[in-house]
Amino acid sequence: MSSTNKIILEAKGISKYFGTITALENVNLSIKEGECLGVVGDNGAGKSTFMKVLSGLYKPSKGALYFNGNREILDSPRDSQNLGLEMVYQDLALAGNLPIGENIFLGREPTKKFGFLKLLDYKKIKEMSEAHLDKLKIHVKSADQKVEELSGGQRQAIAIARATAFNSKLVIMDEPTAALAIKEVGKVLDLINSLKKMGVSVIIISHRMDDIFAVCDRVMALFQGTNFAESELSKTSRDEVIGWIMGKK
Secondary structure, eight states, rough: OOSSEEEEEEEEEEEEEEEEEEEEEEEEEETTTEEEEEOOOOOTTHHHHHHHTTTTTSSEEEEEEEEETTTEOOHHHHHHHTTEEEOTTTTTTTTTTTTTHHHHTTTSSOOOEEEEEEEEOHHHHHHHHHHHHHHHTTTOSTTTGGGHHHHHHHHHHEEEEEEEETTEEEEEETTTTTTTHHHHHHHHHHHHHHHHHTTOEEEESSSSSHHHHOOOOOEEETTTTTEEEEEGGGGGGGGHHHOOOTTTT
């Protein structure tokens, strides 16, 4: 973990109601620069709803979010991206028919002027993508390769590359290794460790204890929409964390 104690993101008293249904009740979270936090909980514990609040997809019914100590109101995911928070969803949301480079810059492509026209700068997209992939030690044939030709692990790596291409400070990953072969899991976990060394904070939602104990510094458990337990990884065990998921202390 980074030696800094600077808190990047703090969520205080977050509640989210959908009509009469309480999805979250008074949830708190904080994460430091370069730290990896594992968020665990059973299906329906509120993990996905909470991450959607953090990423600006949902507005909290109560509570406040602070980025770098400043209170922020997120009206959309673009607001959180502008602050340096990116979300990598389980379905990755990649365009299989487009090259890797165009996926990394999707919606944020560099352009060049041609008279009155603005055209996508494909040369720059390729150069910047390959430099970024190189920095993250992600190995592909070329940034021109189509995403549909990649393995599951490579696709996950490209989704992470896209999330970190724009000076992101915090990346939230939803089940990043769920559908991967064992060899590919290792590569994705190595990539998460690389991000930590670069000072990027990471929140991982995962059911896989192996992943949590391989890369996380701390783990917090949600149970029935609220904070249940939290610990540094060095001070807990798999059995204890599995117990938290089931609501046992």
